[in-house]
């Protein structure tokens with residue numbers, strides 16, 4: 103791998119691991135090498151004897167370093183008692199690398215490096231780089247450059263090569279090649295479109311040529327029979343033309359529909375894959391950007407393809423004019439060029455206007471979105487007048503831009519129609535001389551006039567294409583910027599853990615929402631054992647919710663590492679992790695549909711028992727049983743037909759349905775009355791035995807179900823200890839212990 107590529111890879115992997123480029127490397131722990139099992143109890147000598155290698159963990163640290171990955175000590179413990187190849191596989195997965203074990207090659211290729219190798223005494227070394235025919239080997243004490251066949255002699259029979267799994271050749275969605283690829287896949291359809299277009303353009307020649315014949319041959323001779331034959335032929339051709347145009351439209355739409363069917367769901371999937379905290383704060387902007395995708399799609403799937411065919415026929419028509427009237431072709435040629443220049447100049451002129459117009463449209467949609475979502479607050483604060491006047495300002499600005507844009511458009515079309523008329527005048531003047539000298543007939547002039555009108559029209563249509571291109575480019579930029587945001591782990595390649603115990607740990611985690619913003623959480627380290635119940639308390643804005651968001655994968659640590667069962671969470675498949683987590687956010691949102699839909703949210707294989715159990719614990723069993731439609735009761739958009747407390751209970755039931763081993767609850771009872779809360783506390787403490795639970799709360803009642811309390815203040819962990827000790831320190835009466843007595 104070239105140095106720059108390797109550096110890029112390092113940067114990429116660092117970014118994916120959430121490790122800043124200048125993060126200090128950790129001290130490497132010593133542990134023994136092992137031939138077939140990795141044991142953790144023996145001690146490795148401080149410095150290896152000459153000729154011998156290093157411990158396996160030191161070698162793995164060395165390999166991780168070479169990819170710019172920071173591995174936590176806890177993660178190194180993972181799989182310590184398993185077979186060596188399982189241990190290596192697990193560690194590689196954990197680092198976001200792939201490991202391939204193979205017989206020791208006679209010569210290593212660059213792609214096989216770095217590779218872990220083993221000495222006969224059971225210790226290890228890393229074959230790091232190639233230097234021509236030599237390899238560089240690190241044995242824990244020093245690096246040596248050796249000729250590879252002889253240098254590799256001391257090693258055992260195998261070598262384990264490591265590579266980054268984050269490198270991909272996949273064409274990123276929304277790149278130009280993605281679109282050309284899509285159009286390429288639709289080629290069977292587009293080839294028919296091209297064929298139909300060629301025939302349609304050929305038919306375009308029929309009428310002008312017939313008019314020439316009519317003037318030159320039929321009219322002077324009053325040849326009625328020939329006229330009938332020609333007219334019949336013309337009607338048949340026009341009929342075909344009509345039919346083909348219809349077929350072409352259907353084909354173009356079919357291709358566009360196929361691209362749309364694949365691209366639009368893919369687009370939403372891509373947006374879902376962006377780390378939540380990295381998404382633009384404005385929902386309206388996001389909605390607008392996604393909706394504007396249709397402009398890009400239309401440009402690529404129909405306008406550009408048809409425009410290219412039209413443009414090709416421009417030259418064909420000019421050639422026919424040349425054959426028909428010789429030098430007269432100069433007039434439509436010059437006029438067509440002028441129309442092209444005007445269309446392109448218009449494009450340059452409106453470029454800025456289009457950008458402004460697009461931005462204003464996005465702002466308008468954000469504004470309306472916000473207003474309609476916050477209608478209730480606007481009304482109760484009597485702020486409608488203020489919002490109407492802000493809307494008037496928005497309308498004024500976008501109206502001004504719209505007028506500027508329309509003015510430019512009408513100037514452009516006026517200029518092209520002026521040039522088109524100039525074309526007719528020019529043709530008549532030049533043809534006068536040609537007809538006078540006998541080198542052209544008046545029928546020829548008529549044919550040229552009609553065909554040159556077609557040429558000018560093709561050039562004028564470039565202005566429309568330019569407008570579409572500019573709008574699509576703007577939309578493309580917005581959408582591309584969103585899709586470039588930090589992604590949750592990719593679907594393939596990420597470590598997929600099946601059995602989650604529920605051990606959680608923060609290892610020196612700091613977080614800020616924007617690169618320049620102040621830290622919301624700073625250097626947080628703590629661990630939670632599987633089955634532990636932890637309350638998180640602290641003043642408003644201290645970072646409690648953010649802490650849960652990090653655990654739920656809605657945000658990525660800016661620094662430090664989050665661990666789940668010893669795995670770096672950045673390398674885990676987020677969807678799989680979320681299957682093992684029940685999360686209740688502070689203001690849960692319900693969706694239009696039925697209560698059942700809102701509870702299951704697409705989850706399959708949920709047994710009736712599990713559903714009923716979740717309803718019971720969350721306390722919604724009572725209001726479900728009271729409703730005549732039961733679980734089929736309709737839910738309005740946002741869950742507006744339920745009280746906040748009921749919405750919270752639905753969200754709790756939703757979180758409990760899959761019986762996840764980890765529960766993250768953010769103020770789960772903040773909108774419940776004391777009776778509801780009491781029932782919730784009682785049922786939770788009875789039923790949630792063995793689950794890891796983190797509960798952010800201000801309610802002392804809820805603290806009855808926790809064993810331990812973390813206190814967060816201004817983004818720092820200021821206290822961590824047994825519940826009653828922490829409460830005593832804070833000057834509160836110890837909570838009566840519920841459940842696990």
Ligand code: ADP
Pocket residue numbers: 615622640641642643644645646647648649
């Ligand atoms: P708590 O839950 O303790 O009340 P939060 O974790 O919600 O606090 O917020 C901690 C800090 O992070 C606050 O200062 C808040 O302004 C900021 N914050 C929260 N969400 C965002 C966000 N999406 N973008 C930027 N800053 C945010």
